Amino acid sequence: MEILLTREQIKARVKELGEKISADYSGKGDLVLVAVLRGSVYFAVDLSRCLEIPFVLDFIGISSYAGAASSRGIVRITKDLESSIVQRHVLLLEDIVDTGLTLNYLMQNLRTRNPASLRVCAFLDMPARRIVNIPLDYCGFSLPDFYVVGYGLDHQERYRNLEVVAALKEMP
Numbered sequence: 001m002e003i004l005l006t007r008e009q010i011k012a013r014v015k016e017l018g019e020k021i022s023a024d025y026s027g028k029g030d031l032v033l034v035a036v037l038r039g040s041v042y043f044a045v046d047l048s049r050c051l052e053i054p055f056v057l058d059f060i061g062i063s064s065y066a067g068a069a070s071s072r073g074i075v076r077i078t079k080d081l082e083s084s085i086v087q088r089h090v091l092l093l094e095d096i097v098d099t100g101l102t103l104n105y106l107m108q109n110l111r112t113r114n115p116a117s118l119r120v121c122a123f124l125d126m127p128a129r130r131i132v133n134i135p136l137d138y139c140g141f142s143l144p145d146f147y148v149v150g151y152g153l154d155h156q157e158r159y160r161n162l163e164v165v166a167a168l169k170e171m172p
């Protein structure tokens with residue numbers, strides 16, 4: 001494994017994002033943070049601790065279909081939001097935007113529920129693998145094309161609890 005982002009780098013950047021988001025949403029009222037299960041949980045917890053504005057934290061669970069459907073970005077909602085987002089400001093928290101297919105599906109789904117606004121905050125952006133181009137309103141770090149783990153990101157459910165982000169390399 002090669003460490004790409006240290007604990008200190010992540011902490012500093014998450015704090016910056018929290019300050020920016022707090023300033024942008026200050027006085028707007030009724031912000032719902034939607035964290036996508038399971039990868040973005042670690043990011044959502046740390047980011048939400050840095051916010052200086054009121055918010056509701058909610059979760060949406062998704063799972064990809066195998067095969068052709070996954071390459072078209074068709075995902076299944078395994079756990080829906082508890083809160084209504086009608087006429088509320090929504091900030092979707094993603095762990096990583098890779099092809100963009102999952103984010104595209106989620107944005108389309110949430111938009112049909114008539115939020116007052118819908119923005120995205122992604123912890124990691126991997127633009128090299130993008131298929132659907134969706135502008136990211138807030139982004140922690142942009143990384144080159146590696147398979148990364150840690151800070152919520154897994155490889156077959158392992159490594160989510162690493163406090164760093166590391167590139168997973170094949171054994172020689």
Ligand code: IMP
Nearest residue numbers: 039097098099100101102147148153154
């Ligand atoms: P998408 O390709 O943008 O649709 O990415 C969908 C999901 O795949 C992300 O939310 C992650 O959960 C997972 N994923 C994509 N790239 C990586 C990676 O490099 N490491 C771990 N998980 C990833």
